Amino acid sequence: MQRVRCRAQSLKRYAHVRPAHALEQRIWRELAFHVSALAHLCHKRSVSVDIPISAKLLRWYDAHARDLPWRSPPGSSPPDPYRVWLSEIMLQQTTVGAVKPYFAKFTARWPTVDRLAAADDADVMAAWAGLGYYARARNLLACARAIVAGHGGVFPANEGDLRTLPGVGTYTAAAIAAIAFHQRAVVVDGNVERVVSRLFAVETALPSSKPELWRLTDTVTPETRAGDFAQAMMDLGSTICTPRHPSCLICPLQTDCLATRNDPASYPRRAAKVAKPERSATAFWIERDGQVLLIRRPQSGLLGGMRAFPSTLETKAASVDQASFHQGEPAGEIVHVFTHFRLTLSIRIGTPETGCNISTDGEWWPIDLLEEAGLPSVFAKVATVMMEKVTI
DNA sequence: TAGCCGTGGCA
DNA sequence: TTGCCAAGGCT
Known part of the structure; x- marks a missing residue:
């Protein structure tokens, strides 16, 4: 020894x-x-x-914290609230790997909340293209402008005031308060829900177990370093306490975990899911003088506020897309799976006249600059199909 | 309150 | 190929 x-x-x-x-x-x-x-x-x-769970986790975090662009090292002074806020918005339901290049792009182009607040809506929406959940980008701008107009360009330091900002919900307000302002806040995201439901072997299924998980997280959250604790829980959840195959043997909380010897991957319990509905629609490629017609989708609803090809893809799921639209020559088909439905999108080559039937406020966009239009992925797929046809 | 809202990686 | 899932918020 x-x-x-x-x-x-x-x-x-x-x-x-x-x-x-x-x-x-x-x-x-x-x-x-x-x-x-x-x-x-x-x-x-x-x-x-008898070492508290938070102490074990923080000790593990001090040795294992991931080095991420929006973080400051464990135990050091708080990072810039603007960068914390921006990263938290981008990370909502989005993986770290997907966020990194967007975070670099946004902070380089708009290094402060004032600069972002002064940006053009179209530039921000285009810069967000491909990251998904476009309401986040609209709320991002609304929030930046609210900070400048209502808070003197300074982020509020407490959970309650943060919660009133557009796009900032229960989780994000707690995360910003804890990480950027070193406040004691109970931070519960998907990772924490998984870790805590395993730690205490919570048998109630999500989402009804959410209040119980919040209460349990409250019991293990330390009075100091709540921000590091929250990030440690997330790091643990994404590297060790993973959804499918948790690495319990190297987990710093193994001896505290009630699920570790009882099929930990089966936690958190979840309610049965329903099958995804199928939808179909038609998108139109309408070309003139080396340019193609793009429209701006309505601000709310599906792909709200984003550039797109004219299409029969409705904004509200309740309405029926005109799947059997027969104008124009068939030019291909793509399949795209959204969170809540699966879309088969037929592509047809239309004329400026048919295009005007669908939308009167379009813009003609140079075909060789389509990559800069900021199209959401489903319409970027359409562009790819049509560009391949052009090059052939 | 439950449905709506993207995308890409992974098994 | 298919389904699951990821640092949720809004209505």
Whole structure:
């Protein structure tokens, strides 16, 4: 045991070494954590200590925190609230990998909330294109302008005031208060719901279990470092306590977890899901002098406020799309799966006249610049199909 | 309150 | 190929 402790201490002398590659860094952090845990175990080998869950998690986080562009290192001064807010909006129901390039693009182009508030709507919507959930982009602008107009360009520092801002709900308000302002707030997102429902083996199914999960999260949230704690829960959820195959053997909370030996992947329990409805519609490629007709979709509803090809794709799901539209020559078909329905979109080559029947406020867009139009993915697929036809 | 609202990666 | 899922909010 003494030899192990000496080896652990000598290894800790190399803690400042930072390998160049991401994989090596990850392995190094992993090694450093286990060395630290081993040294701790040696030191406390004969003493049973009841360490709080938050303390275990924070210790793990200090060694394993992911290095993300919107973060400051664990335990350091709070990061810029603007960057925290922007990242939290982008990360709503969106993976870290998808957000990174958009976060870089937005912060380079609009480095402050004042600059963003002064931006043109069309520029922001186009910059958001491809990230999905476009109401977020509309609310992003509304929020930036509310901060400038109603809060002197400064983000409010408490959960209650944050909650009144457009696009900022219960989760986001708590996350900003905790991370950007070091307030004690109970931060519950999808990761936390999963971790906590496993930790306490919550048998109630989501979403009815949400109040119970909030209460349980409240019981384990520390008085200080609530922001680091929240981010630690999210890191744990995305790297160890994953949805399908959790890595319980290396989990810092394994000894506290009631689900670890009882099919942890089966938590959180979920209500049975219903099948996705099928919808079909027609999109029109209407060309003139090397340009193609684009329209702006209505501000609310499906793909609200985004540029698009004229189509029979309705804004409200309740209405029926005109699937059997026979004007124009058939030019192909694409399939796109949204969260709540599966769309088969027929493409037809129309004329400016048929286009005017569908929309009167279109804009003619150069075909060779279509990539800059900021089309949502479903219409970007249409563009790809038609561009391939042109090049053939 | 439950339905609506994107996208891409993964198994 | 298909379904599941990810740092939710709005109505």
